[in-house]
Amino acid sequence: MERRGPGEFVPCHPEPLRKDPNLVQIVLGARHNLIGGWMAEHYRSGIDSFRIARRQIVVVNSPEYIKYVLVTRHANFERKSPQMRRALEALLGDGLFISDGDVWKKRRPLVADIVHKRRLPEFGQTMEEAALSVADEWARLPEGAEVELTEEMGRLTAAIISRAVFGKSIAREAAQQVVDGFSAYQRAADSFNLGYFLGADEGWPALGGRKRRQAIAMVHGVVENVVNAHLAGEGDAGSMVDLLIRRNQRSAAAPLDVTALRNEAATIFMAGHETTATTLTWAWYLLANAPWVAQKLHEEIEAVCGSRPPTLSDLPQLGWCRAVIQEALRLYPPVPLLPRQAIEADRIGHINVEKSALIMIAPWLLHRAADLWDKPNHFLPERFLNGASINPFAFIPFAVGPRICPGMNFGQDEATLCLAILAQRFDVIPRKDYKVEPVCRLTLRPNGGLPARVMQRSTERRM
Structure with a gap:
């Protein structure tokens, strides 16, 4: 579903189902697209409970109960779902994203410190140089x-x-190998662990396969070599891996081994x-279909930066740029599902939650x-402008509570600056009549990518 009109744009999204799917439809649908199987009633705040085979599913879609799950009773709902853990464990091992318990408690402070927002100035020049390098390539x-935008933005x-x-x-080829490896891994991943729904509380181990094994080897080979180089004293001082290793060496707890360091670096x-x-990628799609927003953004960049390139220090004045990124995160959250597993039985609102139930926060x-957002399917970045008050439990693209993404500020500033x-220099125009479809297997991407033309903006067009 997609709609355009004078001064309005409703970007693409799956049409809600009109009747409950059966088990076969759920399995096949989830393996293609995890966001495509929801009913219209799920697009309102509230809480719901149903069963898939032998497993209780509790859909928590209310700020009040999201706070209960992710903050108040965090200890009982800290575990990622078995299907997420099984889908990612071969690639990330016990990395912070899928670990829990003592492992998570030990590593969270190490990782959180090296990606803390106070370190952003150290990495600002890296962001600027990389974006300017792509701009120069586009200019040629x-x-x-x-x-293809997903590939360009990934690079x-x-x-x-x-x-x-x-x-x-690190060589460009090595970085590209990690990117290609993760893309291949995502295509091969099984995003629906049938064993969990048939009663196996830890799910079934994910099946291998040649393509999946090759993708894992591509990622692990590069990351492990870099970690080993750092441990041998050959790494670059000040990099995140260097900070992680030095923090690890100073930690009072037992130090992480090479495998654990690799898992955290890969994560x-x-x-x-x-x-x-x-x-x-989604921000370019949205801007291309809302020229009135693009005009505001260009006027802002011109007023703040003139003809010089934007820098990290300009971000406080680039409100439209940040609002476009925030609205892209609202409409297309990169991780659109945040499933949790109940460690023990609990009660959320009026729902009695069984032990090992799947708690689905989406x-x-x-x-x-x-009932939480005005015109929820419209692209309206202005909803984030002028100090707008946004309920922190209604807007959670990076999760919320103790397990909030430690790199949240890094990622938002990076996206806004890029x-x-x-x-400032280019208009990006998606291919005419190309059907854009959001699909999630592990992350939310345009199905088949997003081909677009890159058009240099003349001096007159920049004014």
């Missing part, structure tokens, strides 16, 4: 040349995160690369709840 393309964010995480010594890379790349649904630098 033939007029109206077409690019940009991979350059940023590889320099920030691993240091400037930071995946989270930092993939989520920002998809956010930027930013995809929450961000489009008709958008400003590239939008």
Whole structure:
């Protein structure tokens, strides 16, 4: 579903189902697209409970109860769902994103410190240089040349995160190998663990397969080499891996081994690369279909920066740029489902929750709840302007509570700065009549990518 009109744009989204799907439809639908199987009533705040085979599913889509699950009773709902853990464990091991219990408690402070917002100035120049490099590459393309945006934005964010995480010594080919490996892994991943719904509380181990094994080897080979180089004293001082290793060595707890360090480095890379790349891709799609917003954005960049490139220090004055990124995160949260597993029986509102039940918190649904947002399916970045008061439990693209993404500020500033630098010089126009379809297997991407023309903006058009 997609609609355009004078001064309004309703971007693409799946049409809600009109009747409850059966088990076969649920399994097949989930393996294609995890956001496509929701009923219209789920796009309102509230709480619901039903069963898939032998497993209780509790859909929590109310700010009040999201706070209960992710903050008040966090200890009982800290575990990611078995299907998420099983889908990612071969790639990320016991990395912070899917770990829990003592492992998570030990590693969270280490990782949170190295991606804390106070470190942003250290990485600002890296963001600027990488975005300017892509801008220069685009400038050398033939007029109206077409690019594939998910690939272009992935290459940009991979350059940023590889320099920030691993240091400037990593080869471009190695960074690209990690990007390609994760893309291949996502295509091969099974996003629906049937064993969990048939009664196995830990789910079934994910099946291998040659393509999946090759994708894992591509990622692990690069990351492990860099970690080993740092441990041997050959890494770049000041990179995130360098900070992680030094913090690890100073920790009073037992130090992490090479495998654990690799898992955390891989987790930071995946989270930092993939989520920002998809956010930027969706931002270009939204801007291209809302020229009145693009005009506001260009006027703002001109007023703040003139002809010089935007920098990290300009971000406080680039309110429209940030609002476009925030609205992209609302409409297309990179991780649109945040499933949790109940460690023990509990009660959420009027629902009695069984032990090992699946607690489904879905930013995809929450961000489009008709009773929480005005015109929830419209692209309206102005809803984030002028100090707008946004309920922190109604807008959760990075989760919320103790497990909120530690790189949230890094990612938002990176996306805002990259958008400003590239939008100053280029208009990005998706291929005419191309059908855009949001699909989620692990993260929310345009199905088949997003081909677009890159058009240089003349001096007159920038004014």
